[in-house]
Amino acid sequence: IPSTASPQKTQQSTLKIENEAYKTDEWTNTPDTILSHVGRRLYLDENHPLAITRKLIESQFAGPEFGNYSEKNPVVSTKNNFDVLGFPEDHPGRSRTDTYYVNDKTVLRTHTSAHQRAYFQQIARNEQTRPDEVGYTIIADVYRRDAIDRSHYPVFHQMEGAMLWKRPDNNPLSASKETAAKIMTDLQKIPSHDVVVEDPNPTIHDQRNPLQDKHHSAEEVEAVAAHLKRSLERMVIKIFTEASKAASNGGAEVEPLKVRWIEAYFPFTSPSWELEVFWQGDWLEILGCGVIKQDLLINSDVPNRIGWAFGLGLERIAMLLFNIPDIRLFWSRDERFLSQFRAGEITRFEPFSKHPACYKDVAFWLPPAAVTGGSAAGGAVPFHENDVMEIVRGIGGDLVEDVTLIDEFTHPKTARKSVCYRINYRSLERTLTNEESNELNLKVREKLVEELGVELR
Numbered sequence: 001i002p003s004t005a006s007p008q009k010t011q012q013s014t015l016k017i018e019n020e021a022y023k024t025d026e027w028t029n030t031p032d033t034i035l036s037h038v039g040r041r042l043y044l045d046e047n048h049p050l051a052i053t054r055k056l057i058e059s060q061f062a063g064p065e066f067g068n069y070s071e072k073n074p075v076v077s078t079k080n081n082f083d084v085l086g087f088p089e090d091h092p093g094r095s096r097t098d099t100y101y102v103n104d105k106t107v108l109r110t111h112t113s114a115h116q117r118a119y120f121q122q123i124a125r126n127e128q129t130r131p132d133e134v135g136y137t138i139i140a141d142v143y144r145r146d147a148i149d150r151s152h153y154p155v156f157h158q159m160e161g162a163m164l165w166k167r168p169d170n171n172p173l174s175a176s177k178e179t180a181a182k183i184m185t186d187l188q189k190i191p192s193h194d195v196v197v198e199d200p201n202p203t204i205h206d207q208r209n210p211l212q213d214k215h216h217s218a219e220e221v222e223a224v225a226a227h228l229k230r231s232l233e234r235m236v237i238k239i240f241t242e243a244s245k246a247a248s249n250g251g252a253e254v255e256p257l258k259v260r261w262i263e264a265y266f267p268f269t270s271p272s273w274e275l276e277v278f279w280q281g282d283w284l285e286i287l288g289c290g291v292i293k294q295d296l297l298i299n300s301d302v303p304n305r306i307g308w309a310f311g312l313g314l315e316r317i318a319m320l321l322f323n324i325p326d327i328r329l330f331w332s333r334d335e336r337f338l339s340q341f342r343a344g345e346i347t348r349f350e351p352f353s354k355h356p357a358c359y360k361d362v363a364f365w366l367p368p369a370a371v372t373g374g375s376a377a378g379g380a381v382p383f384h385e386n387d388v389m390e391i392v393r394g395i396g397g398d399l400v401e402d403v404t405l406i407d408e409f410t411h412p413k414t415a416r417k418s419v420c421y422r423i424n425y426r427s428l429e430r431t432l433t434n435e436e437s438n439e440l441n442l443k444v445r446e447k448l449v450e451e452l453g454v455e456l457r
Ligand code: FA5
Pocket: 110, 111, 112, 113, 144, 146, 147, 151, 152, 153, 154, 155, 156, 158, 160, 266, 269, 285, 286, 287, 288, 289, 290, 309, 310, 311, 312, 313, 314, 315, 316
């Protein structure tokens, strides 16, 4: 039977990542352009802004309470990335539109939380030899099929952090007063601050973030949450203070720090929050966090501990710290970028001249059976915006600054849907010619037809 798959796909039955060969299957959707980022380890390159940022954050979560770790290999099992964290079967994060699959049981990690269980288990194993180490940070590269804009990149870095408190061995719930008091004592050790936090205590909705009342008392959760928030606020204030110093050294001014907490949802924490910082005219989400689900701790050999965890976007924080305007810059090998940073020094990034942008609009009809939305089971392949992003990324790479949906239209008679995306082509390093942008855009148009079956308008 003749195969309809492209020859490249049928030939390539394994993917080689970090010297390991992985069998591919119908789940595989990781392109070489993404794999080419594996192993760059920017966070270890001591003069790189990501490494400098990592060090600064690690200094806020230091020993002996915290061990600071990194995880080099981005290939993890779906079990560790999703299952042990309690992701439901139909969670959109599991979808091939959102995640780079190596094969059906293996992905490029979508977050550093994929390592949570292993590090909780490590704390349990080291209980005798390193009793003071009750928390950790982990730095790693993570991978997502995501939007394209100045604060999103398909490969980015996260730092995971967690801290646990020991509870008496039996019936921890009845000992919750004791535990809460212990956590409150630790809270007092974190210096308080006078930065105004907008909405320090957003309303928590029981449906998304129930009290784990089988395991926790409200008092304990409040103590853990207070400790979590103050720890993270302190970290952000430290970053901001350093950024302000650098700015005033250069004679520039920084807008006053504005932060806010909002309620969030994660399958492995309850309650959960996100922390946002006001930056260049908009709220920028920098991290997610929460009180760790006790079931996860029970399944990770630390049943008698309670604690918090967070996961932050390292690029987002580095952008605040160094005033870096575009996330693509972190991957630049241009000396005009790299030479501006030195280990241990916080400086203000001086953009080399901004090159002109050239935008192209691409409008098309979705295939008749296609519907927009997240993951849909069975039937026609649903249209997902991330597939458009992936095609643009595959062809334009770092020459695309952002892609935005600028128009949507459903034909009143045929009910067919049409969309229009604006693709903004701009190099960080040179001026793109109109012909170059045109050529890229033509290829994008062809590929949209070929891979998504759309009809160009
Ligand atoms: C998570 O990934 C959770 N694992 C975080 C967490 C850990 C919650 C532990 C609770 C306990 P989220 O998908 O929101 O959450 O991503 C975390 C951060 O990564 C975001 O706040 C953002 O700063 C950054 N981030 C997310 N997507 C991108 C992207 N495409 N490019 C750059 N940074 C990103």
